Amino acid sequence: MSHTSARLISARILEQVLLQRGSLSTQINKQIASADPDEQSLVKELCFGVCRYYPQLNSIALSLLTKPFEEKDFDLYAALLMGLYQITHMHTPDHAAVNESVELCRELEKDWATKLINAVLRRYQREHDDIIERLDAQPSMEYNLPKWFIKRLNKHWGSEFEQIVEATNARPPMCIRVNTAKVSRETYKAKLEEQGIVSRETPFSDSGLYLDEAVSVNELPEFFDGYASVQDESAQLAGMILSPQQGERLLDACAAPGGKTGHLLERANELDLTAVELETWRLSRIESNLDRLGLSAKLICGDASELDQWWDGQPFDKVLLDAPCSATGVIRRNPDIKINRKPADIDELVIIQKGILEAVWKTLKTGGVMLYATCSLMPEENERQMEQFLNAQSDAEEVSLNYLNANLNMGIGKKVSHGMQIFPSRKGQDGFYYCLLRKL
Ligand SMILES: C[S@@+](CC[C@H](N)C(=O)[O-])C[C@H]1O[C@@H](n2cnc3c(N)ncnc32)[C@H](O)[C@@H]1O
Structure with missing residues (x-):
């Protein structure tokens, strides 16, 4: 050929x-x-x-x-x-x-x-x-970032500005999540070492390892038998915060490619988990990821903000809403964002997020919790979004992030007016945002 x-x-x-x-x-x-x-x-x-x-x-x-x-x-x-x-x-x-x-x-x-x-x-x-x-x-030369983004970073995150710029321009570390339902993190670390792959434990996630050097997944021991997945440390926290329990009915509202879906099921394989995703081709990626892990969920192709399309009316105990966002916390993994992301996109995304939030909130049972997550650094998509939601929704209250998992070390992020903003770190985690809400 x-x-x-x-x-x-x-x-x-x-x-x-x-x-x-x-x-x-x-x-x-x-x-x-x-x-x-x-x-x-x-x-x-x-x-x-x-x-x-x-x-x-x-x-x-x-x-x-x-x-x-x-x-x-x-x-x-x-x-x-x-x-x-x-x-x-x-x-x-x-x-x-x-x-x-x-x-x-x-x-x-x-x-x-x-x-x-x-x-x-x-x-x-x-x-x-x-x-x-x-x-x-020129700022674009000094910081190697689009002008609008530099301005916003400066405005919102003055004291973290240098750290964010440095991490955003660096090559990201390869982080894996060990499937602790199959093997302990220590044992998997040793297996890696046998293959000459040096790693260190993620300080905040209880199941992650940072590799000293990126490798192809083919080189990861028993990758195709579901022993490990590639997933950033910040993203691994969703599973820890939601802390799923066997038998719970859980919704993963924007699920593809299924990184967090797989993690939730690894932590409790008898979950009744529904994963909703808008794009058909992306839904098949959830399927192949779960196949590799030997896990299963109810997969539905639909618009999470249109309940008629996919909800059977049975309330969920817990909801994960990993919303579509500007991905400004993960530019180092998706550097084309430097070319194509425009400020107007953020305004549009805020409206989409609001629509999904308001809809999936209706599917949560009283007393249930919803974790709102983005990989964005923009307050409009994060704490401001939550502020507006909490002001408008009389049956919602914010829950401290270590309520469900008291062992979770929250030193990773900065407590903001609502939820927690995580900044990208050069040798560590991606930029992320989490806020936990309970239905009254
Ligand atoms: C941030 S990604 C989710 C990542 C995923 N949770 C994971 O951990 O692998 C957001 C996903 O939401 C999907 N999406 C966007 N709008 C949606 C909608 N209205 N309803 C359902 N899914 C949507 C996108 O196609 C994308 O796959």
Whole structure:
């Protein structure tokens, strides 16, 4: 089978991301199979790298072009950004980065652009110091984040600003959740060590391990028999906070890809768990994750805010609402957010979250608890959302987060007006938000 060059596939993937036609991970999943297996890690390095450094690379590129590329030539823009990324961060010898970028124009069948790309990259090589000095004062250069996001971080999280910026720009650590229904964390840690994989216990989750270096899941002992899952430490706290008990009726309202669904069932395999997810293709990911873990739940494709579509009228003891959000706490894992997320998205998401919240609240029994979670750092989606909900809902009260699990160490986050905001940490957890509510 003949393979497409890694650079051509990377340019095509980035072109789609720049055109806002799906996330980076969706585009990689769609296109990577056409690359030679030996070159697939290069595709990921180029695509993730360009997105991770996009604010800086974009500022440099725009300063070198007389006019920005039109949308029809975003494949070339991707090629230029890749060339700059190789020069600035990949230690590719300069002449090789230029030659490969010029060759890529031909592969894209846009020979007319070879001179332009060649001239722009060579000028960057010649005038690198001057260009960087000139651009240095721009916030996008200093912080490598979109301007609107820097402004909001500064406004909301002044004292945590530096930590958040540093963690958001770093490569995230690989964190796994050990399936403690099958094996203890200590035993699994030892199994990893036998394979030469060094790990350390997550300080806040009782079942997580951070790996010193990321590995493919194929290398994780008994991964395909459900002994471990890849899941960030902050996300593991949902299972600890909800502390499911055998026989309880539980709703996972926005469930795909099922990371938390699996965790809840690992903690109590005889739960009566209903998982609702809007997107059919994402629902199948819950199914395959649960299959691998040997667990099962009632899976329903539906809009959580439309109870007629999926609720049988039987109230739930507990509800997890892991709401769709801006994902601003996990930019390091989804760096294309630096390119595509806009402030207006947050306003839209706040409305969607409110709709789902109000609907699923009706499915909770009196005395039951609902855990509201996002991987966002924006107060509008988190504490402000909860404030409005609590003001409007006379049968709701906030519950201290260690009410259900007294052993949970809450040192991980900052107590905010409602709930707990967790910030991303360079070698630790992702940014997250939790608030626990009880129905009166
Ligand atoms: C943050 S993710 C959930 C992650 C999941 N809980 C986990 O731990 O793996 C949010 C999910 O909500 C889904 N979603 C968005 N709007 C929804 C709606 N109105 N009803 C149900 N699911 C929705 C999205 O497709 C996405 O899969």
